[in-house]
Amino acid sequence: TRDSEQGLRTPIVAVLGHVDHGKTSLLDKIRGSTVIEGEAGAITQHIGATAIPLDVVSKVAGSLIDPSDFDLPGLLFIDTPGHHSFTTLRSRGGALADIAILVVDVNDGFQPQTLEAISILKQSQTPFVVAANKIDTIPGWKPNEDAPVQQTKEAQSDRANSKLDEELYEIIGELSDEGFSADMYWRVQDFRGNIGVVPVSAETGEGIPDLLTVLMGLAQRYMKEDMAIDVTGPGAGTVLEVKEEKGFGTTLDVVLYDGTIREDETIVVGGLDEPIVTDVRAILKPRPLAEIRTEDRFEKVEEIAAASGVKIAAPDLGKAMAGAPVRVVRDRDIEEVIAEVRAELSEIEVQTQEQGVVVKADTLGSLEAIANAMDEAEIPIMRAEVGDVAPRDISVASTANEDKHKTILAFNVDVLADAERKVEETDVKVFESGVIYRLIEEYEEYVEELER
Ligand code: GTP
Numbered sequence: 001t002r003d004s005e006q007g008l009r010t011p012i013v014a015v016l017g018h019v020d021h022g023k024t025s026l027l028d029k030i031r032g033s034t035v036i037e038g039e040a041g042a043i044t045q046h047i048g049a050t051a052i053p054l055d056v057v058s059k060v061a062g063s064l065i066d067p068s069d070f071d072l073p074g075l076l077f078i079d080t081p082g083h084h085s086f087t088t089l090r091s092r093g094g095a096l097a098d099i100a101i102l103v104v105d106v107n108d109g110f111q112p113q114t115l116e117a118i119s120i121l122k123q124s125q126t127p128f129v130v131a132a133n134k135i136d137t138i139p140g141w142k143p144n145e146d147a148p149v150q151q152t153k154e155a156q157s158d159r160a161n162s163k164l165d166e167e168l169y170e171i172i173g174e175l176s177d178e179g180f181s182a183d184m185y186w187r188v189q190d191f192r193g194n195i196g197v198v199p200v201s202a203e204t205g206e207g208i209p210d211l212l213t214v215l216m217g218l219a220q221r222y223m224k225e226d227m228a229i230d231v232t233g234p235g236a237g238t239v240l241e242v243k244e245e246k247g248f249g250t251t252l253d254v255v256l257y258d259g260t261i262r263e264d265e266t267i268v269v270g271g272l273d274e275p276i277v278t279d280v281r282a283i284l285k286p287r288p289l290a291e292i293r294t295e296d297r298f299e300k301v302e303e304i305a306a307a308s309g310v311k312i313a314a315p316d317l318g319k320a321m322a323g324a325p326v327r328v329v330r331d332r333d334i335e336e337v338i339a340e341v342r343a344e345l346s347e348i349e350v351q352t353q354e355q356g357v358v359v360k361a362d363t364l365g366s367l368e369a370i371a372n373a374m375d376e377a378e379i380p381i382m383r384a385e386v387g388d389v390a391p392r393d394i395s396v397a398s399t400a401n402e403d404k405h406k407t408i409l410a411f412n413v414d415v416l417a418d419a420e421r422k423v424e425e426t427d428v429k430v431f432e433s434g435v436i437y438r439l440i441e442e443y444e445e446y447v448e449e450l451e452r
């Protein structure tokens, strides 16, 4: 029974938003675990994937959902750190996420990374809902743990309610400024043409039943066809992270969005220089409801099907790139699969010039986003790569003819210690930031100063 078999995969939901607006807390509330407490400084350092099966979705959503209305298996959430503007994470040239939740702090409103997330959602045409988070902080709010929105709103004073409405309409206005027609989610009929705003609190759980209901409904109603895959076909996925793991060496955190992957199978992975061909040594699955990045005790499995977050251990992964494609070869011609991976990588390749700056970024997706922004700002790029700033990058930058090109723009990566030492010996300047437009602004200011 290893022949092709149609099935519905889990929709992939990306959680985006400005730093501290509550992405991790929101997932945490849904998951009922304590990921946030284990995080250094409560900042999400890594991307994680969390599978929420339909029965859990249905339990949380309570009376709002009738599980027999659904045949999708649940939702797979991808958390993203706020300083990580990415999410051009791709799958076959499209966005990796099928749907997104844009988390906005009701009091704080739209912030730089909210706007960056919106422009990425626009570009990739990913349907999304807005979670207007932290409604419990509205002055005078009386929390009703885990209650649906309408119910808790009715229990509030007029004053608290009108303050909330005021903040919500501000968010709706901001969305409209960005070209989206939006409304309170209970007034939205067509979630493809309109953005639903769902008031929630990750602290008290209010509105979470509504959020899950909207997501599940959106997926079931409009995405079911896209979710139909050959669940036994050769797996396809995207690398979220390349990570050292005790006892396993370099491993890949992968979101598998198509087919299956099995132990001992040959895979092709996008690498820094060339596609990497290697054999899967172990497939490690986080236990249900656990988050990839905090789970130490993985469960070893022989096979896993899409959509899922999974860790893959294999030799020779040292040069694998976050954001790169992963393909299972299985019964296909290996050269064809390599060509497929190469073609996908070349789509993302950045146009470089003979003279220009050096760009380093944490994932292929972020590299692409920066390159686009730099193109708009008419800043030429001499070299663009995924990875930390290494001594070699300093050498390359120092060969530029003009001072303004003796620079490195580093997005969300570290400057290695020996590279730092090398910077001191040269006149190369390194700019670091986790916000694309800030990197560009800082660079432009620097150039202005040089030319003064
Ligand atoms: P980054 O991963 O750093 O981008 O942040 P995040 O968006 O994941 O935010 P996180 O979940 O870490 O929450 C940031 C802070 O806001 C924490 O102190 C949370 O306890 C708090 N917080 C999140 N949601 C709520 C909420 O609904 N109500 C209240 N009162 N506090 C919240």
Ligand code: MG
Pocket (backbone or CB within 6 Å): 023, 024, 025, 042, 043, 044, 080, 081, 082
């Ligand atoms: Mg977080």
